[in-house]
Amino acid sequence: MSPVAEDDALAALEGFLRTRLDPVITGCKGPDFVLSFVPAMEEQAGPLFAIVVKGGTAVVEREFRGDADHTVRYRVREVLDLIGEKRELLGPFWADHLPLDRADWGPALYAFFYRNHPYRTLSPVLQEIYLDPRYWPTITPPTQGYKLYRLTTEHDLQRTLEVGLAYGGSTLFFLAAHARRGRGEHIALDPFQYEDYAGEGLNLIERSGLGERFRFEPVRSREGLRDLARGGEVVDLAYVDGDHMVWAVLSDLIGVDALLRPGGFLAFDDSHMASGKAALRVIAENFDYSVLPGWSTDRLTVLQKRSERRPPATLRARVTVARTRTKVMLERRRIVESLRSSLRRR
Numbered sequence: 001m002s003p004v005a006e007d008d009a010l011a012a013l014e015g016f017l018r019t020r021l022d023p024v025i026t027g028c029k030g031p032d033f034v035l036s037f038v039p040a041m042e043e044q045a046g047p048l049f050a051i052v053v054k055g056g057t058a059v060v061e062r063e064f065r066g067d068a069d070h071t072v073r074y075r076v077r078e079v080l081d082l083i084g085e086k087r088e089l090l091g092p093f094w095a096d097h098l099p100l101d102r103a104d105w106g107p108a109l110y111a112f113f114y115r116n117h118p119y120r121t122l123s124p125v126l127q128e129i130y131l132d133p134r135y136w137p138t139i140t141p142p143t144q145g146y147k148l149y150r151l152t153t154e155h156d157l158q159r160t161l162e163v164g165l166a167y168g169g170s171t172l173f174f175l176a177a178h179a180r181r182g183r184g185e186h187i188a189l190d191p192f193q194y195e196d197y198a199g200e201g202l203n204l205i206e207r208s209g210l211g212e213r214f215r216f217e218p219v220r221s222r223e224g225l226r227d228l229a230r231g232g233e234v235v236d237l238a239y240v241d242g243d244h245m246v247w248a249v250l251s252d253l254i255g256v257d258a259l260l261r262p263g264g265f266l267a268f269d270d271s272h273m274a275s276g277k278a279a280l281r282v283i284a285e286n287f288d289y290s291v292l293p294g295w296s297t298d299r300l301t302v303l304q305k306r307s308e309r310r311p312p313a314t315l316r317a318r319v320t321v322a323r324t325r326t327k328v329m330l331e332r333r334r335i336v337e338s339l340r341s342s343l344r345r346r
C-alpha cells in the first residue's frame, strides 16, 4: 500500500473509532441488546473488542487467563450465546455489524495498531499482506505470527510444520525465522491452495524470496501427516490451522503428535473455538503436554510435548458439546473414521 493509501486507511479508521467509542446502534439481531465496539489494547493479545450491551453498563471483555484449559471467559454469558461460540469473535462481528464491508477495516486496523510492530521488519511481503483486504481475515494476525517467529528463533527450532497454508501468512513468519538463521525447513499441508486460493499463497512466498526453505504438500492433513510419520519424519513445531471442525482438529492433533519430538511445540490457532477447546481438553486428559501461557494469546495456545508417551487408543475427555458439558470417550480410530466420512460428504 502506498503511503497515501495508508494515510487514507488511518483517517478512515480514526473516523470509525470516534463514532464507535460512544455506543451506537449497529443493527444487532438480539431483542435486548445493542452491540457496538470499543477497541481495547492488550499487549500480548493485540487489539480486542469489548462489546457494549445497551446502556453501556455490561461491557464484555475477552479475558485470557492462560490457564491449563485455555479458558477465555466472558463477563456476560448472554452475549456469548448471542454471537455463538462456534464463530470467531472478531470476524463475524465485523461482518454482521459494520456498515462497511469488513474487508475495508481489517487492514486499516492492522495499519493503525501495528504501525511500528517489529513484524514489519521481517519481509516487505508481510507488510503488504496486512494492508490488503484480500487476505483479511484468513491470515494469522501479525502479533500471533510474530510470536511463532520468536518461538522458532528463540528455541532454535529447525523443522516446522503447518496444517493450512491459505495465503501463506503464518508460513512467511516461519520462513523468516529459518532465513534469519540460514537453516531449517518449513512444511505446509493444504489440498485447497489452487482450488480456493488460486495459488496466491505460493506466489506470495515466491515473491518474498523466502521460499528456499519451504516444502509444500498439496494434500489433506490426514493423509499428509500420516505419510510424513510413515516416512520417519520428525518436527520441532506443528502449527494447526486447517479445517476447524471438531473431528478434523482432533485428527490433526493425533497426526501431528506422531511427528513431534519430545520437547517439541504444538501451536493451536483458534483454540477459543469449540473445536479448539475440545482438542485442548482431549490433550489435557490423554496426552503428555503442558500449556505455555507466555507464548499463548487469546486465540492461540502453545503447548510443549513432555514425553514420547503415546496416547491411549481410547481418548477420554469432558468436552462442551452444544453448550452442554458432556463426558465423551473417543476412540482414536473412530476420530479418523468420522473425519473420513465427513470428507466424503464435502
Ligand SMILES: C[S@@+](CC[C@H](N)C(=O)[O-])C[C@H]1O[C@@H](n2cnc3c(N)ncnc32)[C@H](O)[C@@H]1O
Binding pocket: 138, 139, 140, 163, 164, 165, 166, 167, 168, 169, 170, 171, 189, 190, 191, 192, 193, 196, 219, 220, 221, 222, 241, 242, 243, 248
Ligand atoms: C485459516 S486458513 C489458514 C491460514 C494460514 N495459516 C495463514 O496464517 O495465513 C485454513 C486453511 O486450511 C486449509 N485446510 C482445510 N482443510 C484442510 C485439510 N484437511 N488439510 C489441510 N489443510 C486444510 C484451507 O484450505 C485453508 O487454506
